[in-house]
Amino acid sequence: xxxxxxxxxxxxxxxxxxxxxxxxxxxxxxxxxxxxxxxxxxxxxxxxxxxxxxxxxxxxxxxxxxxxxxxxxxxxxxxxxxxxxxxxxxxxxxxxxxxxxxxxxxxxxxxxxxxxxxxxxxxxxxxxxxxxxxxxxxxxxxxxxxxxxxxxxxxxxxxxxxxxxxxxxxxxxxxxxxxxxxxxxxxxxxxxxxxxxxxxxxxxxxxxxxxxxxxxxxxxxxxxxxxxxxxxxxxxxxxxxxxxxxxxxxxxxxxxxxxxxxxxxxxxxxxxxxxxxxxxxxxxxxxxxxxxxxxxxxxxxxxxxxxxxxxxxxxxxxxxxxxxxxxxxxxxxxxxxxxxxxxxxxxxxxxxxxxxxxxxxxxxxxxxxxxxxxxxxxxxxxxxxxxxxxxxxxxxxxxxxxxxxxxxxxxxxxxxxxxxxxxxxxxxxxxxxxxxxxxxxxxxxxxxxxxxxxxxxxxxxxxxxxxxxxxxxxxxxxxxxxxxxxxxxxxxxxxxxxxxxxxxxxxxxxxxxxxxxxxxxxxxxxxxxxxxxxxxxxxxxxxxxxxxxxxxxxxxxxxxxxxxxxxxxxxxxxxxxxxxxxxxxxxxxxxxxxxxxxxxxxxxxxxxxxxxxxxxxxxxxxxxxxxxxxxxxxxxxxxxxxxxxxxxxxxxxxxxxxxxxxxxxxxxxxxxxxxxxxxxxxxxxxxxxxxxxxxxxxxxxxxxxxxxxxxxxxxxxxxxxxxxxxxxxxxxxxxxxxxxxxxxxxxxxxxxxxxxxxxxxxxxxxxxxxxxxxxxxxxxxxxxxxxxxxxxxxxxxxxxxxxxxxxxxxxxxxxxxxxxxxxxxxxxxxxxxxxxxxxxxxxxxxxxxxxxxxxxxxxxxxxxxxxxxxxxxxxxxxxxx
Amino acid sequence: xxxxxxxxxxxxxxxxxxxxxxxxxxxxxxxxxxxxxxxxxxxxxxxxxxxxxxxxxxxxxxxxxxxxxxxxxxxxxxxxxxxxxxxxxxxxxxxxxxxxxxxxxxxxxxxxxxxx
Numbered sequence: 001x002x003x004x005x006x007x008x009x010x011x012x013x014x015x016x017x018x019x020x021x022x023x024x025x026x027x028x029x030x031x032x033x034x035x036x037x038x039x040x041x042x043x044x045x046x047x048x049x050x051x052x053x054x055x056x057x058x059x060x061x062x063x064x065x066x067x068x069x070x071x072x073x074x075x076x077x078x079x080x081x082x083x084x085x086x087x088x089x090x091x092x093x094x095x096x097x098x099x100x101x102x103x104x105x106x107x108x109x110x111x112x113x114x115x116x117x118x119x120x121x122x123x124x125x126x127x128x129x130x131x132x133x134x135x136x137x138x139x140x141x142x143x144x145x146x147x148x149x150x151x152x153x154x155x156x157x158x159x160x161x162x163x164x165x166x167x168x169x170x171x172x173x174x175x176x177x178x179x180x181x182x183x184x185x186x187x188x189x190x191x192x193x194x195x196x197x198x199x200x201x202x203x204x205x206x207x208x209x210x211x212x213x214x215x216x217x218x219x220x221x222x223x224x225x226x227x228x229x230x231x232x233x234x235x236x237x238x239x240x241x242x243x244x245x246x247x248x249x250x251x252x253x254x255x256x257x258x259x260x261x262x263x264x265x266x267x268x269x270x271x272x273x274x275x276x277x278x279x280x281x282x283x284x285x286x287x288x289x290x291x292x293x294x295x296x297x298x299x300x301x302x303x304x305x306x307x308x309x310x311x312x313x314x315x316x317x318x319x320x321x322x323x324x325x326x327x328x329x330x331x332x333x334x335x336x337x338x339x340x341x342x343x344x345x346x347x348x349x350x351x352x353x354x355x356x357x358x359x360x361x362x363x364x365x366x367x368x369x370x371x372x373x374x375x376x377x378x379x380x381x382x383x384x385x386x387x388x389x390x391x392x393x394x395x396x397x398x399x400x401x402x403x404x405x406x407x408x409x410x411x412x413x414x415x416x417x418x419x420x421x422x423x424x425x426x427x428x429x430x431x432x433x434x435x436x437x438x439x440x441x442x443x444x445x446x447x448x449x450x451x452x453x454x455x456x457x458x459x460x461x462x463x464x465x466x467x468x469x470x471x472x473x474x475x476x477x478x479x480x481x482x483x484x485x486x487x488x489x490x491x492x493x494x495x496x497x498x499x500x501x502x503x504x505x506x507x508x509x510x511x512x513x514x515x516x517x518x519x520x521x522x523x524x525x526x527x528x529x530x531x532x533x534x535x536x537x538x539x540x541x542x543x544x545x546x547x548x549x550x551x552x553x554x555x556x557x558x559x560x561x562x563x564x565x566x567x568x569x570x571x572x573x574x575x576x577x578x579x580x581x582x583x584x585x586x587x588x589x590x591x592x593x594x595x596x597x598x599x600x601x602x603x604x605x606x607x608x609x610x611x612x613x614x615x616x617x618x619x620x621x622x623x624x625x626x627x628x629x630x631x632x633x634x635x636x637x638x639x640x641x642x643x644x645x646x647x648x649x650x651x652x653x654x655x656x657x658x659x660x661x662x663x664x665x666x667x668x669x670x671x672x673x674x675x676x677x678x679x680x681x682x683x684x685x686x687x688x689x690x691x692x693x694x695x696x697x698x699x700x701x702x703x704x705x706x707x708x709x710x711x712x713x714x715x716x717x718x719x720x721x722x723x724x725x726x727x728x729x730x731x732x733x734x735x736x737x738x739x740x741x742x743x744x745x746x747x748x749x750x751x752x753x754x755x756x757x758x759x760x761x762x763x764x765x766x767x768x769x770x771x772x773x774x775x776x777x778x779x780x781x782x783x784x785x786x787x788x789x790x791x792x793x794x795x796x797x798x799x800x801x802x803x804x805x806x807x808x809x810x811x812x813x814x815x816x817x818x819x820x821x822x823x824x825x826x827x828x829x830x831x832x833x834x835x836x837x838x839x840x841x842x843x844x845x846x847x848x849x850x851x852x853x854x855x856x857x858x859x860x861x862x863x864x865x866x867x868x869x870x871x872x873x874x875x876x877x878x879x880x881x
Numbered sequence: 882x883x884x885x886x887x888x889x890x891x892x893x894x895x896x897x898x899x900x901x902x903x904x905x906x907x908x909x910x911x912x913x914x915x916x917x918x919x920x921x922x923x924x925x926x927x928x929x930x931x932x933x934x935x936x937x938x939x940x941x942x943x944x945x946x947x948x949x950x951x952x953x954x955x956x957x958x959x960x961x962x963x964x965x966x967x968x969x970x971x972x973x974x975x976x977x978x979x980x981x982x983x984x985x986x987x988x989x990x991x992x993x994x995x996x997x
Contacts, residue, residue: 005941006938006941006943010941013941023959030910030952030957034952057929058928059930062928063930064933066931066934067937070934071941
């Protein structure tokens with residue numbers, strides 16, 4: 001009851017502050033007069049009576065402050081005061097405020113950006129309906145690329161019928177290459193990427209069309225009218241977001257395809273299923289048309305409610321071995337296995353560790369920022385010692401001063417967070433448009449509600465972290481001591497103060513050391529990767545997708561290819577040219593190969609990457625023929641079948657024998673081995689090369705054609721001339737991208753480059769902040785010791801001696817920091833060991849180099865104050881007090 | 882008796898004010914402060930100013946009321962008097978305080994006296 005009334009009254013007083021203050025002042029004035037009169041009655045003189053009255057009263061300002069606290073709402077009241085005061089002090093100390101806000105903005109901005117990347121890729125659910133139930137089905141076999149992760153049309157249909165775990169099973173055609181279609185009837189043919197998906201693909205994912213409808217079963221049977229769904233981006237780009245496009249036919253490759261709908265903006269096929277690739281439109285995969293293609297469908301399923309992944313896996317283990325490869329050939333086995341992986345895990349699982357490392361790195365940055373600010377604030381607090389003592393004398397309590405300091409840090413970190421948020425917005429927008437980075441979901445990175453919450457959290461934690469030390473400092477200082485004129489605080493307090501700042505600096509150096517060593521190891525790994533022998537020469541080579549119409553006739557195809565190559569090679573600056581249907585580091589497919597007449601145990605053979613090529617391709621891409629010969633135009637459709645294998649295949653199939661002239665079984669036919677080439681890193685730079693074989697396009701059906709040219713001049717300069725030549729031969733040649741082969745490699749390396757770049761950036765930032773910290777501490781201590789140094793110089797110390805002393809002080813800090821940091825770095829190194837390539841986690845050169853860098857920077861940061869110390873004029877220093 | 886004056890325990894000043902007003906009727910701040918000093922026989926370290934926080938607190942809880950009047954020297958002053966709920970509170974607090982001091986007395990009497 002009384003508590004409620006009190007609260008009510010406190011509110012009332014809060015809003016009637018001026019009135020209540022006037023009343024109180026009148027009351028106190030009356031009180032003092034009464035006291036003075038009484039004292040005078042006792043015989044004191046007027047002055048003495050007043051003095052005694054004031055003494056007994058015990059501080060008018062303090063009494064007023066206490067009464068206000070007791071009657072009003074201290075919290076909002078004081079918050080307003082504190083804020084006003086903070087803005088005033090910070091404005092007075094503009095340089096400090098600017099530096100602090102800037103440093104904080106960098107630290108917080110980096111944190112928000114990395115958080116939004118981590119959140120997008122790792123934490124946020126996929127942009128599908130009930131995404132936790134979506135599962136990707138992969139093969140358990142290693143190697144073989146896409147082909148071994150896909151299933152035949154018959155196997156897919158059998159699994160759809162037989163399983164009991166999935167509400168629905170769907171898939172997409174895994175071998176839709178980029179720019180596989182031409183949009184006609186709008187000037188120059190435009191290359192377009194179409195992806196074939198099973199009819200129930202979107203329904204299974206739970207994607208609803210923005211306009212129109214999804215595929216119906218009637219769209220997915222042989223002979224049905226061609227239908228397509230447009231991606232949102234393609235619709236906006238090519239059709240100016242015209243809603244009238246739905247229901248209209250559009251000419252792709254000379255075929256009228258009806259647009260039945262437009263997909264929502266939130267659906268980005270590439271970012272989930274093939275990072276870094278684009279998909280412009282989707283059309284239904286007609287299973288009857290791909291029954292003879294072997295494994296081609298990548299499977300995705302939606303679990304029934306209540307079915308766990310483990311239960312579904314158990315069922316898959318039973319079902320997959322029995323799935324038919326092709327119903328037409330009941331005795332061919334698909335050797336299927338099924339490994340069920342949550343779709344989210346499939347998409348982002350392999351980036352988890354890298355992203356967490358990135359997250360930790362940016363967290364370290366924030367720590368360094370906090371330590372740095374803590375240090376700056378400590379120095380400021382020391383300088384403001386008298387101000388605080390004055391405020392306490394005027395009635396502010398200790399708690400209140402600490403709160404004032406925390407308000408200051410909150411205002412600083414709030415301003416830093418605002419600016420950081422701006423930086424993060426820019427960074428997120430930049431990252432979302434980095435199509436070249438092969439990270440999943442990167443295009444949907446943005447600053448969302450979660451990121452804003454994170455900002456609040458980070459800013460709050462930072463404010464408490466860096467505001468704490470100065471707060472403690474103030475609350476423990478001695479009023480009497482501080483109010484005295486002169487030094488401001490005693491020598492012992494000064495030493496304690498310096499020890500605290502030194503400890504903070506050591507911590508800062510140690511943190512920077514961890515970052516540097518981590519970044520150094522990752523950087524070294526990256527450099528090692530750039531040195532890897534890829535098995536081909538990406539430099540001075542370029543590639544373009546060529547378009548032609550051979551009507552499915554091998555002889556005609558070879559004639560066209562030969563003509564293309566002849567004319568392209570005639571262009572000045574082109575050294576040589578060749579054609580392959582697949583290139584390394586991009587789309588891949590695999591077929592079986594074995595030595596004829598040998599029996600193999602299960603698992604002894606491996607799915608083998610297949611490249612269907614023209615003569616001269618090996619030379620054009622820069623591969624090395626180890627043994628035997630290249631293909632010739634005479635290895636034609638009617639000639640005996642031939643194959644070129646890589647060293648791995650040769651070693652595995654014909655161990656210790658000469659493979660040249662041997663007969664291999666390639667996908668069911670006999671072919672003579674005519675050559676052996678050096679292994680090519682076909683899917684990644686890090687991984688070991690798989691089994692590879694090269695077949696003549698005259699004897700096998702090629703899936704498209706990638707022209708590869710080796711140039712004498714920089715490849716980009718050749719683009720227009722090559723494209724002109726191609727267009728002269730085939731006016732329907734679409735304006736596909738003429739791109740350096742190096743781009744393929746860069747694309748594969750892009751995630752790692754992204755991580756290394758960011759971590760190095762953070763390490764550099766950490767180094768700069770740490771050096772600032774060192775500079776601040778040493779510089780401050782030189783200022784503090786000005787007199788002592790002056791005395792020593794007056795007593796004969798040379799400039800060099802003084803300089804040396806200061807530098808030694810710096811070195812002590814740096815060494816302590818590096819020692820602590822080295823231990824912590826070992827922990828960091830083992831944590832990131834799995835991200836390293838050809839670099840041991842305890843790589844001594846990296847550690848040593850980073851220590852040296854850190855030491856050198858520390859010395860530099862200490863040298864400047866040391867130079868200042870050595871230039872102290874003893875006369876001036878001694879006279880200054 | 883130690884030469885130092887006694888520090889006021891948290892909350893004791895409120896009780897003293899209530900008791901003073903109950904015993905003396907209506908009083909202004911200075912009167913209350915003087916009365917407490919006299920009763921305590923100058924053993925208390927009381928900054929007279931602190932009494933105003935206590936007064937406003939008691940007033941806002943409804944235990945004392947205040948009105949402006951004329952002091953003995955004919956100046957405007959705020960006079961405080963205890964309310965009915967203030968008297969009830971005084972009874973409760975007095976009982977509580979007595980119990981506490983009895984317990985404290987027993988505690989300290991039974992403890993071994995290492996100090997002397």
